[in-house]
Amino acid sequence: MRRVPSKVYVVIAVVTLLVVYVGWRTWQGPEVQGYVIEPVPLVQTVVGTGRVTTASRAQVGSQITAVVKERLVQEGDTVAPGDLLLVLRAEDIAAEVRQAEAALSELESTRHPQALIALARAESELAQARRETVRRRALAERSQLSAEALERAEEAERLAEAAVESARLTASSLAPGNEEATRLQERLAALRAQLAKTEVRSEVAGTVLTRNVDPGDLAQPGRVLFTIALAGGTEIRVPLDERNLSRLALGQDAMAIADAYPNDPFPARIKFIAPSIDPQSGTVEVRLAVEPVPEFVRQDMTVSVTIETGRRERALAVPNDALRSVQGDEAELLLLRDGRVRRQAVTLGLRGLAMSEVVNGLREGDRVVADTAEDLTEGARVRFTARQAPVSSDRDDAASRNELPVNFD
Template structure:
């Protein structure tokens, strides 16, 4: 009878021990990592690729069909305003100008003649016709009474009348010619019109001759040459491309997802891939109002803060880093402590309070890829638990861990929050 009693006692003792262990484990706090928010600089930046582009870029081409006689520039040459760049064959155009100038001189001579010697001759002819009319009228007046008295035959009167009519007709013709050569006369009007047409033909010939010479519209540099001597060129085809002198721009296509972070006036650092040790200061100049539907990108232009160095070339590839947000001091936390995604400016955290995990809503400010700013709902001495799956109300034992993000370019010192380094098109 003693042996069964001993076994029961041992079993009861073991059960009590297991129950005590279970109770101890159930009430024992869970150990989780905790992060202490602290004041630190918080910087966000955006990185993307860009290209060098002059503010004004023009293409030059011929407006006539002709053969190229000479090409006086090569790619990379600096040009000045009005400098001859391409000369087309001009023999035909020059001959047309000579012919037009001769026609203009002829029209001018005719007009001058009408205004001087021609008018004097017509005036003398009119005066002669007027004298003839007076003589014919006097003869007619003498013959008429003599015929009535029977001294002359009626045929002589008819002859005198006919002579008077001829003299009057000649006088009328001379008078019309005199009027035609007057200041408002048809001859002078016609002569002026002919001279105007000749002058217009001369101007047209000069314009066509000028079209055989392609000149630089302003100071700049040749960035593309696609023409050679002897080539037949057609209107509408670009022969040369010039980057005109002026401010140099940096142009980039940035993913539309980052549009909210960009605005004109933001500072940027620009580095040419071939000259990485010579960074350049720039600022965001403009952001295109429309989005490229095919690429889902938006055009961003940046202006260099200083004159571009000699090594900068048209269409050179550049790396750009734009500072899109900065807090000199912010209460920062790593993104790993979030229980869920940030919605608007609100986020949910687990905070250690009286030995238990408690949810807390905080207001979020500046965000980077690694950290975020807490603007309200948390104090610097609070401990934030890094255990997204932990149930609220659980007893916890916090183990404080250190955290530190990457440092933004140009920043110095120890910072907890740091830069958003987003590579776009790299």
């Protein structure tokens, strides 16, 4: 009997092992990748880009039309209430003020005293006329004076009384607080007010942001000459996608980074959320208070902000590529139990670009399928290969979409 070579047995054994291995692998099902669920610290943030501004700004202009004589401030200067910003040419107004002052001075020092002297003289003449009338009346009663002479004396007395009344009215009108004095004082006050308008002063404390005038320019009412950022209220205004509105709240902390100083982040806090949505852009304006304000911060500086909207010290988080049929806070996962695929409904908590918290439906150590696009039927056997859970998306990329990255501590 012919002997079978040992090599044949080896080949048969290898083929048998291959068949068994392929059959075992086929029984196990296709290989899928997924994640092992473990508790992790989780921070949910909203990222956006905005600009530094003040709580309010003052626009300074001229109340009169005049040529600019001198400008005393420029951009970046700090001003206080009452500081002189601009001087306008005012030679004609100043001349009118001097004329009005001279007229009032003449009234007080010359015309009114002269009127009082005239009144005193008229009163003296009236007294003399009355005495003359009395004397002549006595003579006429004794028939020592004609009736015509008495009538002349009485007429002189009446004229003297009229002169006194006229002098009294003149003196009264020229007295301080009376008609002519009041008129001159009002005219002088109006001219001085007009002259004061040739000195443009700051009404607020702050920093000059813009100046739109130089000596020789014509200043006119309605033209903005300076813009002043009011002191004591620096904030960041950020338009955020309205989808983020439910996650935003007053008092939430944020970290801001100026594009010009990327290595110097500074804290901020939400102080205002607009009550309405911009229908053109679909965004809601959020204002963040900055306190203290870093020295390098400038008005209208571009700033990226990361607002912390939620935090979990230990959260069961699943990568978003494992979620299926997401409807609001409800979703579905493919779990692996005893080597078979099982559909599992879950409730989501904090959500973001890379990871989402599962608050109900998962346990620590559960294995979930990563690629939800893969066609797997309920109960199918699969072979599981663990995949590294993703980290948060690139910060700048997230900022450009105003979406919600979730970052690990």
